[in-house]
Amino acid sequence: MTDHPDIATDILAGLDAEQRQAATTLNGPLCILAGAGTGKTRAITHRIAHGVQTGVYDPHRTLALTFTARAAAEMRTRLRDLGTHGVQARTFHSAALRQLQYFWPQAVGGAVPELVDHKVNMLAEAARRLRTTTDRAALRDLAGEIEWAKVSMRTPDSYAAAAAGREMPTGWDANGVARLFQGYEDVKTDRNLIDFEDVLLIMVGILETEPKIAAQVRDQYRVFIVDEYQDVSPLQHRLLDLWLGGRNELCVVGDASQTIYSFTGATSRFLLDFRQEHPDATMVKLVRDYRSTPEIVDLANRLLSERTRQRVPVPGPDGVRGPMPRWAEPLELVSQRDHGPAPVFAECSDDEAEAGWIAAQVKQLLDEGIQAAEIAVLFRTNGQSQAFESAFAAAGIGYQLRGGERFFSRREIRDGILQLRAAARSAQDVAGDQVPGRVKDVLVSLGYTEAAPQASGATREKWESLNALVALSEELATTRGDQFTLTDLVAELDERAASQHAPTVQGVTLASLHSAKGLEWDAVFLVGLSEGLMPIGFADTQEDIDEERRLLYVGITRARLRLFLTWTLSRGTGGRSTRKPSRFLESLDPEADSRHGAQRQGRRRPGTAGASGSGGQGSGRKRAHPAQCRSCGTLLETGAERKTGRCLDCPPTYDEGLFENLKAWRLSTSQAASMPAFVVFTDATLVAIAEAAPKTPAELLRIAGVGKSKLEKYGEDVLELVNGTPTA
CATH class of the missing domain: 1.10.10 (Arc Repressor Mutant, subunit A)
Structure with missing residues (x-):
């Protein structure tokens, strides 16, 4: 039972009808289909708290599983704020590792590797x-x-x-x-080493072969809650089955439309087939979006509905129509917020112009009062961040690169926690709203000031880190009340450091779309939305294209109030306009038809903005390889002939100067990577490129010898050469 009856009586207060249904369904299998921003974490933490408060759940026999240490720490914090203690909230790997370390001596013997x-x-x-x-x-x-x-x-x-x-x-x-x-x-x-996957594999083996250990584990944990169930791998699903041991006290939460880690082995089929595996399962859908404005939610819904309409079979490489890949019926979100600005679509001449335009827009948002920590720039590949780092530095805009130095590894944070720990020993009477004031006093010696310094660079970054500690103390003092002490703050920081659950740091976030999963901001810029980047150039199957669509959906649904979608027509300043807007934008951008028309007439647009719109959408195509010589019509027999599309006896039909330029580029590229030139591209592939003179990433990918990974590594350089623009 909870130690906070005043909180416990209000556990269900404030939940909407669907969240309340989820929170009060305490027995049997439960599947919660939760769209982006619909309060799934709120629903499952209140469900756990309600189960504990009513005595249905023993907190010490309840295990909540997440996919990141940060999400697990967030769940523990929310449960603690609800007055619920003792529930284990861990990642799959953390839970399995803890069991492995405990049972290794009994099951294997000796020291754990x-x-x-x-x-x-x-x-x-x-x-x-x-x-x-x-x-x-x-x-x-x-x-x-x-x-x-x-x-x-x-x-x-x-x-x-x-x-x-x-x-x-x-x-x-x-x-x-x-x-x-x-x-x-x-x-x-x-x-004598093991990796993180071995932890799961070994525990699976132990539970399958050691009945006594399996029984002990199943006695320890009676209730399971799994978040982000669409990202479960076959190995994790197998381990979960062994933990359950045939019981059905399982609650899973997920959204198939947010499956973006298929390349790692994650699959949404366990979520989609949950009812088949558990026929008596209760299904609850959360569709009320509390995060985003109706304008943003409408854009996200339309992105998914466009794919949903593509139910007709598509032609295969041999012309035979085959079935479309499985596509889960998406949840149609309903925004619960007031109307806001329409999403902005902006077309820029090149990458530098795009970064500069976005820096100017960020400046305006900051002037309007939006905090830097509530703004994010999201891109498809990490290599795209450099242009924005340079533009923001030139404009004096603070930023944090997600995936850089970890918050708790920073020198000022380590020193700050040490000094706060020492201060806690002599400040037993400091509690409640007095804690933030004492935190500020302690951090002054490390350079903290009430007002942010005017300087940029390292000085500003250090202040932002220390200010994040102050802000966290203020937040916790508000939520925990008069009983909150400096000792409690240090304990919270230690727990967060162990799980890398960093507090909010002021500064615009630069992050990849994949790393933005689970996060949200007031204003989001989705950048580089050109063919070859979104969808990525090596996405050459319908399954790949579907995953890219879901990735863009995740990006759109990170935004609360303001959303900007941008793309460029060329890579470098002065380059030819070989890029095209992402096919996904055709059904979203209201000016898509006029933009495409301008491109067909050779006109370039330095930057435009518009509200949401609708239109058609293209689809990925399979590569086709010529079977006859383009010069004499003879059937082609060898691989080299099929690559070039002509007989070896027929004269070449390509620009020999272009071929020599491609060879020179290949040589410099291979030397820089210390590899043989043919590993970059064979001569036959270079001839085929020169023959075909591809204009787009999709055309380049159709050439035999150009795979997905090579397109990603070399595609832009090759297209610039083919289209007459020197490489950078």
């Missing part, structure tokens, strides 16, 4: 044993591929067959990856 934090060094060693060399970027790709294999429960022996059709890291085929996979496993065994 150390964990591998990063696979790259182990993979480099495995590659050396195989007398193979590869660069660090490729090793990171290989690490991701091995993680996919393990969470998909594939061994080195079964990997090659399972990976058929997957894009391989540059220079590798499925059999080569399988050999490296085995070599990586051998290196770990030799050094």
Whole structure:
């Protein structure tokens, strides 16, 4: 039972009808389909608190599972604020690791192997044993591929067959990856190491083979709640089944329209098929969006509904129409907020102009009173951040790069926590709203001032970090009341440091769309929305295109009040306008037809803005390879002939100067990466590129020898060469 009866009596207060239904359905399987911004965390934390308060749940036998340490920490904080203690809120890996460390002596014996934090060094060693060399970027790709294999429960022996059709890291085929996979496993065994996927795999093995341990685990945990269920991997689902042991006290929460990690092995099929697995399950849909304005919600709904209408079969490479891939019926969100500004669509001449335009818009938002921490710039690939970093620095706008130095690793934060811990020992009588004042006094010695410094750079960043500690103390003093002490603050900081749950730091957030999942801001800029970036150039199947659409949906639904969508016509200043707006914008941008018309007539637009609109949408196409010579019509037999589209006896039909430029570029690129030139592109592929003179990423991808990864690495450079613009 809770120690806070005054809070407990209000646990269900303030919930809407659907949230209340979720919170009061305490027994049996429950599936909550929760759209973006619909209060899913509120619903499940109140459900847990209500279950504990009514005595249905034993808090010490309840396990809530999330996908990030930050989300787990947030859930623990909310439960504590509801007066509910003892519930375990952990990630799958954290929960499994805790069990593994406890049961290892009994199940295996000896000391628990150390964990591998990063696979790259182990993979480099495995590659050396195989007398193979590869660069660090490729090793990171290989690490991701091995993680996919393990969470998909594939061994080195079964990997090659399972990976058929997957894009391989540059220079590798499925059999080569399988050999490296085995070599990586051998290196770990030799050094008595395990990785994070092994933690789950070993626990699965223990629970399957040790009935006594399985019974002990199932006795410990009786109730399970799983957040972000659309991102569960086959391995996590198997472990969850073993934890349950045939019982049905399971609540899952998810949204298939936010499945954006399929490349890691995550799949929404467990969410979509939950009713088949649990026929007696209760289904609750949360569709009331409390985050975004009606204008933003309408844009998000239309993005998904456009794909929903594409139910007719599509032509395959042989002309035969096949079924469209599975597409879950999306939740149609209903905004609960007042109307706001229409989303802004802006077309810019190049990347530098885009970054400058956005910096100017951010300045205006700051002048309007929106805090920097409530503004985000979201992009498809991390490499796009540099232009915005430069533009913001030039404009004197503070920013934080998500994925940079961790908050609790910063020197001023480590020193601040040490000094707050020391102050807590001699400030036992300081409580409630007195705590923030004492925090400010303590942090003065580290450079904190009431007013932000005018300086930028490191001085401003340090102040922003210390100010985040002050702001957190003020927030907790408000929510925790008169019983909140400096000691409680230090304990909160220690817990947050352990889970990397950083407080809010002032500064515009620069982040990839994938890393923005689960976050929200008042104003969001979705940038680089050009074909080749959104959808990404290597998305060449309908499944890939669908995932890119969901990724854009996640980006749109991060915004509360203001939304900006931008794209560029060329990469560099003065470059030819070879880029096109993302196909997804055709159904959203009201000026799409006029923009496309201007492009067809050769006119460029430096930047335009408009409200939401509607229109058609294209779809990804399969590559087609010519079977006859384009010059004489003879059937082509060899791979080299099919690449170029002509017989080897027929004269070339390409610009020889372009071919020589491509060869020179290939040589400099291969030398910079310390690899043979043919690994970049073979001569036959260069000839094919020169013959076809592709204008767009999609056209380049149709050329044999240009895969998805090569398009991502070299596509822009090649297109600039083909279209007559020197590479940067």
